[in-house]
Structure formats: structure tokens, C-alpha cells
Amino acid sequence: MAYEVKNARLVAWVDEIAGLCQPEAVHWCDGSREEYDRLMAQMVDSGMAEPLQQRRHSHLFRSDPSDVARVEARTYISTTSQDDAGPTNNWVAPDELKKTMLALYDGCMKGRTLYVIPFSMGPIGSPMAKIGVELTDSPYVVCNMHIMTRVGADVVAELGPDGEFVPCLHSIGAPLEPGVADVKWPCAPMEQKYISHFPEENLIWSYGSGYGGNALLGKKCFALRIASAMAHREGWMAEHMLILRLISPEGKRYHIAAAFPSACGKTNLAMIQPTLPGWRAETLGDDIAWMKIGPDGRLYAINPEAGFFGVAPGTSYGSNPVAMDTVRENVIFTNCALTDEGDIWWEGMGVPAPRHAIDWKGRDWTPDRGEPAAHPNARFTAPAQQCPSISPDWEAPQGVPIDIFVFGGRRAGMVPLVTEAFDWDHGVFLGATASSETTAANIGAVGNLRRDPFAMQPFCGYNMADYFGHWLAMGDRLGPNAPRIFYVNWFRKSPEGKWLWPGYGENSRVLKWMCARIEGKVGAERTPIGLLPRVGDLDLSGLQLAPENLVELLRVDSAMWQAEVPDIERHFSQFGDRLPPRMAAQVDQLAARLRESQPVAQA
Numbered sequence: 001m002a003y004e005v006k007n008a009r010l011v012a013w014v015d016e017i018a019g020l021c022q023p024e025a026v027h028w029c030d031g032s033r034e035e036y037d038r039l040m041a042q043m044v045d046s047g048m049a050e051p052l053q054q055r056r057h058s059h060l061f062r063s064d065p066s067d068v069a070r071v072e073a074r075t076y077i078s079t080t081s082q083d084d085a086g087p088t089n090n091w092v093a094p095d096e097l098k099k100t101m102l103a104l105y106d107g108c109m110k111g112r113t114l115y116v117i118p119f120s121m122g123p124i125g126s127p128m129a130k131i132g133v134e135l136t137d138s139p140y141v142v143c144n145m146h147i148m149t150r151v152g153a154d155v156v157a158e159l160g161p162d163g164e165f166v167p168c169l170h171s172i173g174a175p176l177e178p179g180v181a182d183v184k185w186p187c188a189p190m191e192q193k194y195i196s197h198f199p200e201e202n203l204i205w206s207y208g209s210g211y212g213g214n215a216l217l218g219k220k221c222f223a224l225r226i227a228s229a230m231a232h233r234e235g236w237m238a239e240h241m242l243i244l245r246l247i248s249p250e251g252k253r254y255h256i257a258a259a260f261p262s263a264c265g266k267t268n269l270a271m272i273q274p275t276l277p278g279w280r281a282e283t284l285g286d287d288i289a290w291m292k293i294g295p296d297g298r299l300y301a302i303n304p305e306a307g308f309f310g311v312a313p314g315t316s317y318g319s320n321p322v323a324m325d326t327v328r329e330n331v332i333f334t335n336c337a338l339t340d341e342g343d344i345w346w347e348g349m350g351v352p353a354p355r356h357a358i359d360w361k362g363r364d365w366t367p368d369r370g371e372p373a374a375h376p377n378a379r380f381t382a383p384a385q386q387c388p389s390i391s392p393d394w395e396a397p398q399g400v401p402i403d404i405f406v407f408g409g410r411r412a413g414m415v416p417l418v419t420e421a422f423d424w425d426h427g428v429f430l431g432a433t434a435s436s437e438t439t440a441a442n443i444g445a446v447g448n449l450r451r452d453p454f455a456m457q458p459f460c461g462y463n464m465a466d467y468f469g470h471w472l473a474m475g476d477r478l479g480p481n482a483p484r485i486f487y488v489n490w491f492r493k494s495p496e497g498k499w500l501w502p503g504y505g506e507n508s509r510v511l512k513w514m515c516a517r518i519e520g521k522v523g524a525e526r527t528p529i530g531l532l533p534r535v536g537d538l539d540l541s542g543l544q545l546a547p548e549n550l551v552e553l554l555r556v557d558s559a560m561w562q563a564e565v566p567d568i569e570r571h572f573s574q575f576g577d578r579l580p581p582r583m584a585a586q587v588d589q590l591a592a593r594l595r596e597s598q599p600v601a602q603a
């Protein structure tokens, strides 16, 4: 071990888990480049990793076809009372879940090495950072954690003899018997996969999957599910939000935190290149924000992660040039296609499909195959510091003060390009009722409408109704310092099914309107659903946008909205008495505003 561990609780826990899982060896990770390279070399030797000839220090992995995404159906929030997990989470009582999982963990690391990964979420030493320790039998997880978090001796030093840490136990669930050859991507069958959270004791147990948020436990499990429960108890916020700094031509800085469900362009917005002359953007984070009220009463945000775990398909020099430049070297690619030249390729990369490739399942692929070469949820894992638009302040220990919250989703109809909330409660209502049509990269049949409150439906570690209440309470505490809240929909289509808005860098025009609203420099129209820019309020200079598109983008169809109210009521009714009365009041107020805006029906 390259460092001394003085934390008795950590040493005892590692001993206990080693006794339970029975690994062949225990390795304490130091987070060094040498450690990363050694583990990668081992995985290249075993056939699990493929070095890429065309990208320096980068590798391709192919998962088992059954292990390609987060598994919400196998994800549990295990609290003593089921009500504390709430209706949006799967629940099993802690005793019962632990009994089931202990039987699975018994001997599950036989023939493998147990890696101890001490990691920090947030810059080490930041008052907002928190420490976790992941125990895993997957070297792929170790290398990804090196990129996605801060790993190693500094974390152990920070932990000291009696510091707090979140224990994160992970096993792929595939013991290796002597003399048996390993498979390329070992994992357990679906019915044995468990992604379990015990928020009452800040504990994470994951079994059976080696992929993404199921296995890199610092991300969704710790930084969102466990952290959201901690934040509720302790009076701060852990949100599924990108963090962006927008700088006006005059040099004024605005900090934006935005929540969208998976596959709605969060990474693209985090890396936006404004098309408006003189405007600039810097990236602070693309997925998670931890926020606390600072000494001046404003809300400060840090990005707890150190890398990007982005969806590859659809990423191109057209859609996100910054991401393309971020993934040139030092990257782990998972489930992308491999070209004959030794580079990766995916659908929507903006370059012609290779004439021949190896697909994500490891088979020969040609464009006539009729199946995608890369899995729709194929990913890149890349260090944040090599992102060309990364902010010089992305590791500022105190974080950045948030001015604007943005919620949104993917809706082909009805939802306007941008809406400003009337006030904080209305903004919380917009977040609580956020909805999106599903795509191939997320859950459910393509095109279904899914309510995804605050984009936290899969990530809230406690009763979602209490979470709405927590947002209301934070607004009460922030008072006049509260960020302003907006709702966007980049995805509205014409009746013929054509995108109405160009999106990407042009979204800076919508962000500029938000900044101008804060400064009181631009008007808005009061509609039943919120405050909307009037034609003329958005800076559309230099943009070829058909006038009828703009009218449609900003159109509020009261009749359609009225038809949506019962769905919102149904969504809220699942929370029963636990729904904050202030949220119930918002539905009534919306319904009343819509009624008033409609001509009275003729008898």
C-alpha cells in the first residue's frame, strides 16, 4: 500500500468485506497514472480492453449485451418505512434486502482482486466535498473512477483517523473458479442484479452489473441518491444538473444550473458554444450539482465529479464540437464500434459510416446490416480538465453562485421554447411536473410521455413529495437571493414533424433572454402557464428563422394545456397526503388561469 490508512472504521470495513467476498487479493488504489496503466494493460492482456491506435492513451470496452445501461427496475431505496422511499422508488425493507444480498456477496469475489478506491466527490478539501470508498472487483470500474472522481492518497489523508466516508460496495457478481477461463465482461444475470441504497446509514451495495451508474458508485448512487437524502437532512441540494457559466459581451458572468432527463442534450448545453457575437460559455459540470447557501445568502454550486460519462451516439462536430475535442485522448469508450483503422465510431458522429467495423457486440459490421454499430447508450469517460471549454473555476472549493435554474424535457408539441416561472413556488411546480418523451437511450417505449420531476425520478433517494417540500423550504431560506427559474423545450416540432428551433449553439439566444430578464432589461408576456418572451424579445439577429416558426415556438394552446391538467393531477395523486399543499395549490391555480383564458363555452 502506497499510503498509511489511519481510519479504523475503514480498515475494519475492508477486512469485513474481504472476509465476506473472499477475494484472492486486496489492492488499495493510489489513483496514479501508473496504476491506471497497469490495470489497463492487464485488461488488454485478458481481451477485455482494446487499445485504440488512433487515440492516444484510449481504450474500447464491450460490455455483455445484457449489461448496457442503468437498471431502474433493479434499483432500490431501502428505508425502514416504505413511505420514506415514496412511490417513485423500488423498495425492500433493509433487513430483507441485506439478507438477500449477503447471500449473493458470500464468496462472490473468489479468484478476483478486491480494489479499495478512496475517492472524493468534489475538490479535495472543499467544504462541500464528501468522501466515499468503493470496494469493487472490477478493474474497469477502478479506471473509470480514476477519471470520474479524485482517487488516492490525498483522499485517505483528508479522511484522517476518524473522518466520515460513504461505504460503497460493488461486485460484478461473477466469482472465478480455479482453472476456469474468464469471460470478457463478467456480470450476473438480471434477476441477481441489485443497486441498493440505505440512506438511513449512508450505505450503497451494488451487485451484478459492471456498467455505468450501476457500478461507478460515486455518480448516481452517491452523488445523487445518497447525497439527495443527506442534503434533505442537512439543508443543502444534490441535483441532476449541469453547471454553466455564461459571459456577456460586457464581461458579466451568469451561472446557470440546468436539469434535463437523460438524452435531452445536457452535455451539449454544458459545452455550448454561443452563436451570439461576444457571448462566451464555460463548462463547470455536465451532470450533477451540489449546492449550499453561502455566507452572502446566495446558492453556491460545485460539480462533485472530475470527468464526463457522456452518451457517444449523436455526438459530432456539428452537435458538440467541444465534446469531440474532449475525447481525443485519455478516454475510455464503452460499446462504441471499432473501425479497421483502430478508431471508434458511432451513429450520428457526423462522419460517413465505415465500410467495415466491429460492432459493439464484437461482430463484423457493414452499413447494410440494418442494426446500429454502436449501442445507443454507448459512452465515453473523459477527464473534465481536458475539456476545451472547462472553466478556470471548475474546481473552486467554494463553488459558483447560481443565478438561473433551467428545467426541461423533450416535447414534440405544446410546451413552448421557454417559459419563466412567476415565482419560486411556480418554478418548483414546473420542476415537479417536468415531462419528456422517451428516446432509445432511456427508459420505456420510444415516444411515451414520462413525468420526470427535476430529472430526478431515477435518482431521488427519498420520498419525492418530501423532495418537493425541500425545494420549497430552500426557496423560503433563499428569499430574494433565490435563482430565477425557467423551463425550456428545444424539441418542439411543426405539425409536419419538422424541428422548429435549430438548438445547440443557438440556444444561447434563449439563455440571453433569461439573463436580460434577471437584469430587468427585457419584457415578457404573462400567459396562463408562465412568462413568455414576446416576438421581438428574443435576440434572433443573424438567424434564419421563419416567422411562423417563432410564433409556433411561443404559442400557448390553452385547450391543450387544459387537457394536460388531469395528467398532472394523476402524477401528484401518487404522493397522497405527503404532497406539499403548496404544490396542490399550484395545480388549482394553473387550472383557474387556463379557464379564465378560454372563451366561455356556449351553452
Ligand code: OXD
Binding pocket: 070, 213, 261, 262, 287, 309
Ligand atoms: C446519465 C443519466 O448517465 O442520466 O447521466 O442517465
Ligand code: MN
Binding pocket: 240, 262, 287
Ligand atoms: Mn445524468
